[in-house]
Amino acid sequence: MTLKVYLSGEIHTDWRERITGGAKGLDVSFNSPVTDHDASDDCGVAIMGAEDSKFWHDHKGAKLNAIRTRKGIEDADVVVVRFGEKYKQWNAAFDAGYAAALGKSLIVLHGAEHQHALKEVDAAALAVAEQPEQVVQILRYVLEGTLPG
Numbered sequence: 001m002t003l004k005v006y007l008s009g010e011i012h013t014d015w016r017e018r019i020t021g022g023a024k025g026l027d028v029s030f031n032s033p034v035t036d037h038d039a040s041d042d043c044g045v046a047i048m049g050a051e052d053s054k055f056w057h058d059h060k061g062a063k064l065n066a067i068r069t070r071k072g073i074e075d076a077d078v079v080v081v082r083f084g085e086k087y088k089q090w091n092a093a094f095d096a097g098y099a100a101a102l103g104k105s106l107i108v109l110h111g112a113e114h115q116h117a118l119k120e121v122d123a124a125a126l127a128v129a130e131q132p133e134q135v136v137q138i139l140r141y142v143l144e145g146t147l148p149g
Helices: 015-022 037-048 054-075 090-101 119-124 132-144
Strands: 003-009 028-031 078-082 105-109 127-129
Touching: 003 015, 003 054, 003 090, 003 132, 015 028, 015 078, 015 132, 037 054, 054 090, 078 090, 078 132, 090 105, 090 119, 105 119, 105 132, 127 132
Parallel strands: 003 028, 003 078, 078 105, 105 127
Antiparallel strands: none
């Protein structure tokens, strides 16, 4: 069985690469939002034209990114949402809620310092991990039924 996994959340660290690299050999396909920060921010105006207001600039980009994100989450079997240390990822909270509302298997990934702030998000998840390697172990267990050893 191929497991389709959508990797959502912060884009400033290597967590996606750690998961995709660690999952080599597993029957997993990965998808994610656009992780080029400038491209993600500017996609709306680059495609549909410039805006005088930063609000409308961001609005256009957010809506285009939402098309990709919704499709990725809808197609996924498992959604992993990472909350990072440096920035507030409000879009990640939306993605977690959307995945949960669709009944997707949700794995939330964040450090211990965010436990209290994300308690409601964690409550919607089937697993909460602190390290990308734990996500790989979860995927391996789901696919192969084996424990880390």
